[in-house]
Amino acid sequence: MDTTIRQSVTQSYIDLENEFGAQNYKPLDVVLARGQGVWVWDVEGNKYLDMLASYSALNQGHCHPRILNALIEQAKKLTLVSRAFRTDQLGAFYKEICEMTHSHSVLPMNSGAEAVETALKAARKWGYQIKEVPDNMAEIIVCDNNFHGRTIAIVGFSTEPQYRNGFGPFAPGFVSIPFGDAKALEWAITPNTVAFLVEPIQGEGGIIIPPAGYLKKVREICDEHNILLILDEIQTGLGRTGKFFAEEHDGIEADLTVVGKALSGGVYPVSAVLSNKEVLSVFQPGDHGSTFGGNPLACAVAREALKVIKDENLVENSMLMGEYLMNGINLIPSPYVKEVRGKGLLIGVELKESVGGARRFCEALQTNGLLCKETHQHIIRFAPPLIITKEQIDWALEQIEKVLTGPLP
Ligand SMILES: *Cc1c(COP(=O)(O)O)cnc(C)c1O
Numbered sequence: 001m002d003t004t005i006r007q008s009v010t011q012s013y014i015d016l017e018n019e020f021g022a023q024n025y026k027p028l029d030v031v032l033a034r035g036q037g038v039w040v041w042d043v044e045g046n047k048y049l050d051m052l053a054s055y056s057a058l059n060q061g062h063c064h065p066r067i068l069n070a071l072i073e074q075a076k077k078l079t080l081v082s083r084a085f086r087t088d089q090l091g092a093f094y095k096e097i098c099e100m101t102h103s104h105s106v107l108p109m110n111s112g113a114e115a116v117e118t119a120l121k122a123a124r125k126w127g128y129q130i131k132e133v134p135d136n137m138a139e140i141i142v143c144d145n146n147f148h149g150r151t152i153a154i155v156g157f158s159t160e161p162q163y164r165n166g167f168g169p170f171a172p173g174f175v176s177i178p179f180g181d182a183k184a185l186e187w188a189i190t191p192n193t194v195a196f197l198v199e200p201i202q203g204e205g206g207i208i209i210p211p212a213g214y215l216k217k218v219r220e221i222c223d224e225h226n227i228l229l230i231l232d233e234i235q236t237g238l239g240r241t242g243k244f245f246a247e248e249h250d251g252i253e254a255d256l257t258v259v260g261k262a263l264s265g266g267v268y269p270v271s272a273v274l275s276n277k278e279v280l281s282v283f284q285p286g287d288h289g290s291t292f293g294g295n296p297l298a299c300a301v302a303r304e305a306l307k308v309i310k311d312e313n314l315v316e317n318s319m320l321m322g323e324y325l326m327n328g329i330n331l332i333p334s335p336y337v338k339e340v341r342g343k344g345l346l347i348g349v350e351l352k353e354s355v356g357g358a359r360r361f362c363e364a365l366q367t368n369g370l371l372c373k374e375t376h377q378h379i380i381r382f383a384p385p386l387i388i389t390k391e392q393i394d395w396a397l398e399q400i401e402k403v404l405t406g407p408l409p
Contacts, residue, residue, distance in 0.1 A: 003279065005362075006045075007044070007087050007143045009044065009400070010029065010030075010031050010042070010043060010044055012346070013030065013031040014029060015042060017019075017349070021035045024130050024200050024299055025045055026060045026373070028363065028366055028373070030042050030046075030048070030366060030371065031132075031306075033243060035050070035062030035063055036061075036063055036389050037061040037062060037385065037387060038050055038061055038062075038384055038385045038387065038392055039062070040062060040115040043267065044121060046369070047304035047369065048366070048368060048369050048370060049135050049371065049373045049384065049395070049396055049399075050062065050368050050371050050384060050390065051370050051371055051372045051381075051383065051384050051386055051396065052366075052372060052373050052381065052383060052384075053203075053266075053384055053385045054233075054261070054266055054351070054369060055203070055235060055261065055347070055383070056203070056235045056236075056238075056240050056261045056262055056383060057260075057261035057264070057266040057379075057386050058262070058265065059238055059239055059240060059261075059263075059265070059315055059318075059385060059386045059387075060262065060264040060265035060266070060308045060309065060312075060385065060386070060387065061265075061385040061386075061387040062266070062385070063267075064265050064305075064308055065266040065303055066307075067264075067267055067301060067304050067305050067308060067358055068267065069304075070133060070300045070301055070304035071165055071267055071268065071297065071300070072164040074089070074296060074297050074300035074301070075297055075301070076198060077135050077260075077294045077296075078142060078297075078386075079295065079296065079297045080224065080291075080292065080295045080297065081290060081293075081295070081296065083291075083293075083294065086296075087296045087299070089296040089300050089303070090108075090294055090299055091298070091332065092128065092299070092303065093104050093108070093270060093294075093300075093302055093394035094307060096303055097272065097302070097306060097330040098156040098274070100244075100310070101245070101257070101274050101307055102253070102255070102274055102276070103274040103275060103276055104276060104277070104278065104280075105172075105227055105271045105274075105278075105280045105281070106273065106274050106275070106280075107122075107272060107275075107280055107283070107288075107293075107298070108270065108271070108272045108294035108298065108302075109115050109271045109273070109290050110270065110290060110292050110293055110298070111132055111259035111260065111271055111295055112149055112232075112234040112258070112261060112270040112271050113148070113149025113150055113151045113154055114147045114149075114151075114158065114271060114293075115149055115234070115258045115259070115260055115271035116149050116151075116154060116197075116232060116234075116260075116316070117149075117153060117154065117244040118259050118273045118288060119197070119230050119258050119273045120140060120153065120197070120230075120280060120285065120301050121255045121270055121287075121288060121397050122138070122232060122256060122273065122275075122279050123138075123140060123194050123195035123197075123228050123256065123288070124138045124173075124279055125280045125281070125282040125283070126194065126228060126282050127194030127195070129282050130282070130386035131226060132190070133191070133192050133194060137192045138173055138192060138194045138196060139173055139174070139175055139190060139192045139193045139194065140157075140173060140174050140175070140193070140195045140196070140197060141174075141175050141176075141177060141179070141185060141189070141193060141197070141227075142157045142174055142175070142176050142177075142196075142197050142198045142368075143176065143179040143187050143197075143198050143199070143202070144159045144177065144178050144179055144207065145159055145160075145179055145205040145206075146158060146159070146179070146197075146198075146199065146202065146205065147160075147199070147202065147203065147204035148197065148199075148232055149187060150163070152170065152171070153170070153171045154165060155167055155170070155253060156170025156171050156174065157170070157176060158169070158172035159176055168252070169356070175312045177207060177319075179198070179202060179205070179210060180208070180211055180214055182214060182217035182218055182221060185213060185221050185227050186221050188303040189221070189225050189227065193225065193227050194227065194228060195227060195228040195229070195256075196218065196222055196227055196228070196229055196230065197231050197232065197248045197254075197311075197312075198218065198229075198230070198231065198232065198235065199231070199232045199233075199235070199236065199396045200215060200231055200236045200241070200245075200246030200249070201235075201236050201241065201246060201343060201346060202249055202373075202399075203235040203236065203381075204235075204375060205352070205363035205375075205376070206348060206375055206376045206379045207341060207342060207346060207347065207375070207379060207381060208285040209342070209349025209402070211339045211345065213250065213263075214250070215231075215247060215249075215250035215252050216251065216252055216254075219253075221251070222255075224317050227275060228255040228256060228277075228279060229252075229254045229256075230254060230256040231245070231246075231247055231253065231254035231256070231257050231258070232258045232259065233245050233246060233254075233258060233259055234259060234260040234261050236260075236262060236273070236345070237257070237259050237262070237343070237348065238259065238261070238263065238306075238309055238315045239264040239309055239315040239318045239345035239386050240262070240264070240318060240344055240345060240346050240383070240386070241318070241319045241322075241346050242315065242319030242322050242323075242344030242345070243259065243315060243319070243344070244309075244315050246343070249343065249358070251277050254276065254282075255275070255276055255277050255279055256273055256275055256276075256279055257273070257274040257276070258271070258272075258273055259271060259272050259273075259274065260272070262305065262309075263302050263305060263306070263359055264298070264301045264305050265301070265304075265305035265308065267305075268297065268298055268301045269292075269298075269299055269303045270298045270305075272300060272302075289391050294304055296378070300395055304325070308383075309386075312387065314387065315386075317386055317387065317388075318344040318386045319344055319378055321345060321386075321388050321389075321390065322342065322343065322344035322345040322347065324376075325345065325347060325382065325396070325397070326340060326347055328341055328393065328394075328397040329349060329397070329399075329403070330403065331346065332397075332400065332401045332404050332405060332406065334404035335403055335405075336351050336352060336355045336361070336404055336408070337349055337350070337351060337352070337404060338351060338353075338390065342382075345382075345383055345384060345386055346381075346383050347381070347382040347383065348375070348379045348380070348382075349379065349380045349381075349382065349383055349404075350378055350379045351378045351379070351380070352377060352378075354364050355408060356377075356380055357374070357378060358374035358377065358378055358409075359374050359377075360409045361374075361380055361404075361409055362374050362380060363409065364365070364403045364406075365399065365400070365403050365409035366382075368402055368403060369399055370396055370400070371381050372401050382396075382400075384396070
């Protein structure tokens with residue numbers, strides 16, 4: 001196919017999306033049709049290294065053969081039952097995920113936002129039943145610049161105007177404080193505070209890393225005031241930052257940990273709330289649920305996705321390759337870069353404001369075979385699948401160097 005025909009094929013897919021779809025995204029003009037490992041191919045046959053990995057849902061890489069096989073084999077047997085019945089997958093999933101994460105119990109859901117909502121409900125009920133906060137008075141503290149999903153309750157405590165504007169009225173009972181500031185947490189606590197919800201690293205917020213020891217201090221404050229610490233590890237968990245959970249960098253354990261994304265290796269929506277104290281036991285039959293949450297297909301997929309993380313040493317690879325990639329980027333003598341920061345394979349490259357935004361750099365990287373997405377206006381996020389090799393990173397670094405040292409795109 002010549003170039004014009006190929007481009008018109010791409011354009012026809014874009015036109016279809018634009019004509020019939022809601023315009024709640026602004027994707028790059030690349031139409032993907034296939035993925036394998038760290039690579040994806042578009043409908044024109046161009047090959048790209050996926051440096052976004054679906055915001056960490058693809059830690060195990062695209063179409064991982066073992067996870068696909070688990071999906072297919074389970075799909076032939078049993079996909080869904082009403083939660084009025086039990087299955088041969090659910091208990092095994094519970095046991096394996098709890099053992100792997102040192103948790104006491106687990107509640108499975110589908111999307112990340114649903115799992116965050118579940119944690120908030122658990123925390124409120126715990127507040128009334130165990131902490132004995134007066135009815136309907138429970139307060140939950142969150143952080144400025146947070147990202148926890150897109151439901152109405154969750155965007156209600158976002159500080160990003162675009163996530164909120166036009167969607168009110170919102171649920172009360174949330175207070176927002178600066179991220180990375182343990183003193184601010186202490187000041188915001190009242191007798192009715194039941195929980196503090198925070199991301200160990202703010203991913204969507206721009207790969208914002210709190211000061212060293214922040215979570216340790218937060219853990220102490222929560223203990224002192226009998227407040228639950230809820231960590232949203234949907235993006236930072238399951239190896240992304242070079243530890244299985246990002247909380248391990250501070251040597252602490254959350255009371256409730258929210259996971260999603262890579263829990264299924266990107267083949268199926270699976271999320272969960274993990275509990276270290278007996279918080280989840282406040283739920284009585286009928287209190288909470290989900291038609292698809294904990295279905296046998298999801299369980300089979302998640303069990304295999306977790307085993308892959310372990311068997312392929314993805315946590316260690318994330319740490320080693322993360323250091324290698326970050327060092328490599330730091331060595332690029334770029335006139336455009338303000339700061340490079342990250343942990344494991346969650347890396348943000350913040351550009352100087354004078355260069356006019358990260359979007360055009362992402363488009364230039366695409367031309368060079370790397371798929372990236374800007375986060376906020378000036379930050380490029382590099383978060384490839386955790387299976388990435390040194391050779392693949394070397395190739396990626398060559399492309400990044402071309403773009404970051406070339407003429408302004
Ligand atoms: C992606 C994400 C969510 C929301 O997950 P969905 O599956 O999109 O609902 C929540 N919190 C964090 C930190 C995330 O990265």
